[in-house]
Amino acid sequence: MTQEPSENNQRIKQHFHARVANEVRTILEVWQRALTQEWTKQGAEVMQLAAQRLEGYAQRLELPAYENICRQLNNCLEQIKNEKSRLTSKSIEELTLLMLSLSQAGMRQDDVTCNSLAIPLLRRPLYIALSDPEQSRQLAEQLAFFGLESQCYANPEALLIAVSSRKPPVIIMEVDFGGENIGLELAQKVKEVFENGLPILFYSQHEVTTQTRLAAVRAGGEGFFVGELEISSMLELIESFSRTSHFAPYRVLVVDDSKAQATFTERVLNAAAIITRAINDPTQALAEIMDFAPDLIILDMYMPQCSGPELAKVIRQSERFVGMPIIYLSGEEDLGKQLSAMSEGADDFLTKPVMQHHLIATVRNRAVRARNLKARMVRDSLTGLYSHSHILHLLEDAGQRAEKSGQPLSFVMLDIDFFKKVNDNFGHQTGDKVIKNLALFLQQRLRKTDHIGRYGGEEFALVLPNTSAENAVKVVDSIRRKFAEIVFPTASENLSCTFSAGVAQFQNGQDTVQLSNLADEALYEAKRQGRNQVVMDRSHL
Secondary structure, three states: OOOOHHHHHHHHHHHHHHHHHHHHHHHHHHHHHHHHOOOOHHHHHHHHHHHHHHHHHHHHHOOHHHHHHHHHHHHHHHHHHHOOOOOOHHHHHHHHHHHHHHHHOOOOOOOOOOOOOOOOOOOOOEEEEOOOHHHHHHHHHHHHHOOOOEEEOOOHHHHHHHHHHOOOOOEEEEOOOOOOOHHHHHHHHHHHHOOOOOOEEEEEOOOOOHHHHHHHHHOOEEEEEEOOOOHHHHHHHHHHHHOOOOOOOOEEEEEOOOHHHHHHHHHHHHHOOOEEEEEOOHHHHHHHHHHHOOOEEEEOOOOOOOOHHHHHHHHHOOHHHOOOOEEEEEOOOOHHHHHHHHOOOOOEEEEOOOOHHHHHHHHHHHHHHHHHHHHHHHEOOOOOOEOHHHHHHHHHHHHHHHHHHOOOEEEEEEEEOOHHHHHHHHOHHHHHHHHHHHHHHHHHHOOOOOEEEEEEOOEEEEEEEOOOHHHHHHHHHHHHHHHOOOOEEOOOOEEOOOEEEEEEEOOOOOOHHHHHHHHHHHHHHHHHOOOOOEEEOOOOO
């Protein structure tokens, strides 16, 4: 029987969609390596070749969003090539925006004409090795709701054959898979196959000894779950191993009265994909910090207008900058003076002349810790989303930018329906799982430029820049329908949950209280109309 032409066309289309996805991943992976390891001429060439191929596929499939991004990316890479493949603050900023656009192009219905094209989170499926086939099936089903493809294996032999033929991004393995502690022995065999290792998430139905946990770590265990498999906690780990993530470049402010030294430091850090701004007048430091929002500050110790320790004291007197890392970069070699200067609020001391790789490594390490610490301070402990107060702060900042740019801004309030019944009938532990899963669901389906907060209890808030209320309704309603399909296994029955949402669009002159009140009123209107729906405030029309 001959295939219908429409079937052939569909297969060809799917084939090229897969090629688009592969090229997007290649570009994002090169950029991720640049931000966390190094930017190289070879990496730039790989990125440009992938962008050229992607542009061709986008033209064939009539995907103008991808085509436009690739055209801009190729122009940017050509300019970098003219600079002998060296990055500058301007090119890092430009590449960052292009990477954001590229990673989001298939995610938002209002961003592309081909809504069906989305880049899968994984290049390869993860492997599941559990003793109970039904438990494996349920776990695979839950992972699928979050866009994660997986394959289940019934015995150690089948798993080893699969691993030897294709390396998965991660294995979820029971310690007793195939017999008592056989899973641990199997993990050791897998570890020997791959020189760089393979992340394994271990699972046990019952609590284990410290020796078992130690054996799991030695076998490549990156996580250990006991009792019930907690999908939300597991997803966070899986994504850290398998997803091509976007990382915002680190930002560094250099304060040094020597123009030559400041320029040298700026060039070294920019070349490592770290956005760096240098100033020579320390009295301008506070204004620059407010404007540039650096992750870290590098100070010279001796400057004519004021000393490094004096400036460090001034910076530390502002509550907003108490936790911002400060590194001295100075020719001072006296250890006593170095320690004295650090006692004024600095975190590290580098002596000139400093080796470039030492400077880059120190800056990256300090910036990573600072971001992690800041994230913990402004995020909700259960979900990892922004706290109530911080999401309102972000809304205020977004409102100011929207007023200046004239771009639309939407604010969304959403609430899990009948959540009290979930807690009453299934317990608070199940309620927490529902909240954590919705948090992860929102993080996966919204852009990196969108802000998600836990407003309180089962209530969430979304700040959606450059998004009209009409498009926000489309996006949130799509998420609502998909979330309703998720099944939460419980001891008595399978549980499904829904949410209601209210959307309001920012208008010039509004403050955050007025905007949040409009979204809140729209949310309650959704509840009055029967829940499990999205309602838009129409005052902006």
